[in-house]
Amino acid sequence: MTTEYVVMNEEAPDLSVIKRAGRIIKEGGLVAFPTETVYGLGGDALNPESSRKIYEAKGRPSDNPLIVHICRLEDIEPIVREIPPEAKKLAEAFWPGPLTMIFRKSSLVPKETTGGLDTVAVRFPSNKIAQALIDAAGGYIAAPSANRSGRPSPTLAKYCLEDLDGRVEMIIDGGQVGIGLESTIIDLTEDEPVILRPGFINKKMLQEVLGRVEVDSTLITPDSGIAPKAPGMKYRHYAPKGELVIIEGERDKVVSEINRAAGYNRAHGLRTGVICTDETRDLYDADCVKSAGPRGDEDSVARELFRILREFDDDGAERIYSESFSGGELGQAIMNRLMKAAGHRVVRTDEGETLHFK
Numbered sequence: 001m002t003t004e005y006v007v008m009n010e011e012a013p014d015l016s017v018i019k020r021a022g023r024i025i026k027e028g029g030l031v032a033f034p035t036e037t038v039y040g041l042g043g044d045a046l047n048p049e050s051s052r053k054i055y056e057a058k059g060r061p062s063d064n065p066l067i068v069h070i071c072r073l074e075d076i077e078p079i080v081r082e083i084p085p086e087a088k089k090l091a092e093a094f095w096p097g098p099l100t101m102i103f104r105k106s107s108l109v110p111k112e113t114t115g116g117l118d119t120v121a122v123r124f125p126s127n128k129i130a131q132a133l134i135d136a137a138g139g140y141i142a143a144p145s146a147n148r149s150g151r152p153s154p155t156l157a158k159y160c161l162e163d164l165d166g167r168v169e170m171i172i173d174g175g176q177v178g179i180g181l182e183s184t185i186i187d188l189t190e191d192e193p194v195i196l197r198p199g200f201i202n203k204k205m206l207q208e209v210l211g212r213v214e215v216d217s218t219l220i221t222p223d224s225g226i227a228p229k230a231p232g233m234k235y236r237h238y239a240p241k242g243e244l245v246i247i248e249g250e251r252d253k254v255v256s257e258i259n260r261a262a263g264y265n266r267a268h269g270l271r272t273g274v275i276c277t278d279e280t281r282d283l284y285d286a287d288c289v290k291s292a293g294p295r296g297d298e299d300s301v302a303r304e305l306f307r308i309l310r311e312f313d314d315d316g317a318e319r320i321y322s323e324s325f326s327g328g329e330l331g332q333a334i335m336n337r338l339m340k341a342a343g344h345r346v347v348r349t350d351e352g353e354t355l356h357f358k
Contacts, residue, residue: 003165005157007173010034013132017172022136024169025050030057032146032160033133034174035125037098037182037199038153038306039160040069040143041168042133045079048112051142057167060149065115066142067100067183068122071134076122079109079140084188086210093209096126098183098200113142119189129174145182146171152238152309152341155180159310180303181333186213198333200302238341240309242273242317246342248324249349255283257347258321261355262286265319273317275308277301280323288315298330305334309341 006017021031028050031042041058043050045068055062070076073091076083080103087101105120114120125131134141145153148163157173164171184199186206194214195203206213247254262272262285272286277295290308293300312320322342325334339346347353 001166001169003161003168004170005161005173006170007157008129010128010174013129015132018129018132018136021133021170021172022138025133025137025141028053029170030054030168031133032154032157032164032168032171033130033143034157034172034177035069035127035130035143036177037125037179038155038177039146039157040130040141041146041160041164042069042137042141042143044137045069045113045140045142046108046110046138048110051110051112054142054144057164058144058147058149060144062112063115064144064149065117065119065121066113066144068109068113068120069130069134069141069143070122070124070139071131072139073124075139076103079106079120079122080104081106086188086193089209090186090206091124094201094205095124096131097124098126098179099123100183100185100197102185102187102189102196104189119187121185123183127174127177129172133172150239152240152306153182154310155303155306176303176307178303179299180306181330181337184333187216198336200330200333202329202332204329238306238309238337239343240273240312240317240320240341242271242312242320244309244320244322244342244345245355246322246324246338246346247349247355248326248346249351251280253349254323255280257349257355259283259285261319261321261357264357270318271316273312273315273320275305275320275322277323286321288312288317292325295325298325298328298334301325302330302334305337 043054100121100123102121109120146160154160155177160171179200184201185197187194192214196216265272273288274284274286278291281291292304
């Protein structure tokens with residue numbers, strides 16, 4: 001398969017290309033496209049074969065649910081059994097935008113799209129290219145992130161091409177995305193709304209609309225036997241090719257420990273990557289030191305994280321160490337992605353922990 005690569009301006013989408021891309025999806029093909037969060041890999045959400053193709057193209061486990069993207073509020077009604085009052089409040093506050101809601105699905109949505117579950121995850125993105133494509137494709141696009149499973153989610157179209165060239169019919173390049181982290185996911189099928197994946201829409205923002213909101217505290221592991229209700233709950237995600245470890249603690253201890261590791265790696269012929277902020281960038285002596293921006297600018301850290309992880313692959317970084325970014329409104333979402341990328345490997349220097357080399 002030859003993958004067509006098209007560059008497009010979000011403020012003036014090429015409707016002839018959008019129409020052609022919509023036809024590809026209607027006919028069972030796949031199109032990678034930009035959203036405000038990350039790039040998505042789109043197929044017909046109501047076609048079981050399209051969902052199977054998405055799983056195959058990504059190398060994604062088939063029990064990992066896909067998100068159904070819509071472009072009109074009224075289009076939610078045919079694909080869910082009921083719309084709770086909480087959903088209407090959230091839609092009014094945050095749609096279109098980076099929020100995914102989980103409902104009881106109707107029979108219109110095949111279980112191939114929902115990972116075998118009786119629930120469906122639904123989102124209304126704000127990106128104009130995404131909205132136009134969803135409309136052209138018939139109103140319902142199933143779209144996980146447009147990368148090979150387990151790799152960092154793409155915030156630039158070139159990374160979609162890197163992972164999916166020859167696996168999809170078209171990639172639409174709409175430039176760098178604005179947020180850089182996947183949408184917040186909230187489950188509305190339980191007695192209390194529950195956040196299953198943190199994102200740009202944080203708990204405080206949701207509580208201002210709904211009142212009480214819970215956060216899922218269960219870490220589902222690959223051998224748990226529990227079916228994940230939302231994308232990203234079960235499997236390792238976002239991982240660069242090099243081994244990633246998070247170093248937590250007081251700044252000087254973190255810098256010292258990372259520099260110690262970089263010195264060891266250099267002596268053994270290994271390239272070292274470091275994820276830091278503007279404030280500490282010049283303190284590190286490593287092969288590839290990348291700042292995600294000022295520590296106080298969480299929007300920058302979120303936007304740059306996946307790009308940095310991808311660039312370490314280009315740089316050939318074999319061991320990567322990251323400062324912690326906990327705290328603040330976006331801190332939970334950033335650390336959620338970073339922890340998954342690191343396979344939950346953390347060294348806490350304030351507790352006397354140190355890296356063990358091998």
